[in-house]
Amino acid sequence: MNIETAQQPSGSLAIQTHQLRFRWPKQQAPLMFPDIQLHRGEHLFLRGPSGTGKSTLLSMLAGMMLPEAGSMHLLGTNLSELKGGARDQFRADHMGVIFQQFNLVPYLSALANVTLPCRLSSRRRQQAQGSPDAAASALLRDLSIPESLWHRQVTEMSIGQQQRVAAARALIGSPEIILADEPTSALDTDNRDRFIELLLTLAHEHRCSVVFVSHDRSLANHFHHQLSLGGES
Numbered sequence: 001m002n003i004e005t006a007q008q009p010s011g012s013l014a015i016q017t018h019q020l021r022f023r024w025p026k027q028q029a030p031l032m033f034p035d036i037q038l039h040r041g042e043h044l045f046l047r048g049p050s051g052t053g054k055s056t057l058l059s060m061l062a063g064m065m066l067p068e069a070g071s072m073h074l075l076g077t078n079l080s081e082l083k084g085g086a087r088d089q090f091r092a093d094h095m096g097v098i099f100q101q102f103n104l105v106p107y108l109s110a111l112a113n114v115t116l117p118c119r120l121s122s123r124r125r126q127q128a129q130g131s132p133d134a135a136a137s138a139l140l141r142d143l144s145i146p147e148s149l150w151h152r153q154v155t156e157m158s159i160g161q162q163q164r165v166a167a168a169r170a171l172i173g174s175p176e177i178i179l180a181d182e183p184t185s186a187l188d189t190d191n192r193d194r195f196i197e198l199l200l201t202l203a204h205e206h207r208c209s210v211v212f213v214s215h216d217r218s219l220a221n222h223f224h225h226q227l228s229l230g231g232e233s
């Protein structure tokens with residue numbers, strides 16, 4: 001299945017994959033993925049039963065793992081042709097990533113975690129509105145993290161609060177692509193809706209593309225496109 005909107009020129013493609021295949025060690029049958037063509041500013045809801053490869057696909061799109069076969073172009077760059085360090089820099093410059101485990105730095109404060117992409121990327125630093133601290137404060141406020149927690153270590157925060165800190169970190173400096181793996185699983189309904197609203201509003205303002213993985217089908221209608229893995233309809 002292709003995710004494609006025909007009217008736009010190919011230069012506006014954020015993500016383009018072709019016949020991606022990945023095999024984990026000891027896995028007999030490889031994971032095969034449908035092709036994706038996602039334009040700048042569009043968002044895709046990715047779903048499918050557990051074990052169908054949603055997280056694997058996101059990790060490949062983030063450049064953390066390379067496919068066994070097939071190609072993936074992000075913002076016109078063939079990720080497989082970049083060396084490890086260049087892929088890491090590409091991710092820092094152009095992507096906000098929210099994974100299930102959050103990957104926050106435990107000994108840093110919430111504010112320092114959110115501004116981290118601005119330290120890894122001058123591009124993100126320049127695009128952070130005002131200053132990295134000001135942009136981080138605005139995002140934490142938008143995501144309802146009480147100001148009294150901003151300077152605390154993230155390990156002292158609840159799981160739902162940590163998930164929102166990870167979201168703020170992904171959004172800072174307006175990356176062109178956001179990859180989000182079950183980013184709302186620890187949020188209550190109010191915070192989940194606020195989070196999706198903020199994510200998609202910012203995505204729209206900055207022509208940012210979003211790939212959003214969730215089991216929660218009720219969220220699908222927020223997104224331009226849907227793709228299911230594992231033959232689910």
Ligand SMILES: Nc1ncnc2c1ncn2[C@@H]1O[C@H](COP(=O)(O)OP(=O)(O)OP(=O)(O)O)[C@@H](O)[C@H]1O
Nearest residue numbers: 024025027031048049050051052053054055056057
């Ligand atoms: N680190 C790993 N080592 C070996 N096999 C793995 C590893 N991670 C995932 N797999 C295998 O790859 C397949 C896809 O896993 P993946 O986590 O991508 O699926 P998923 O659709 O994201 O699942 P879930 O919805 O449960 O998060 C599964 O069969 C899993 O056992």
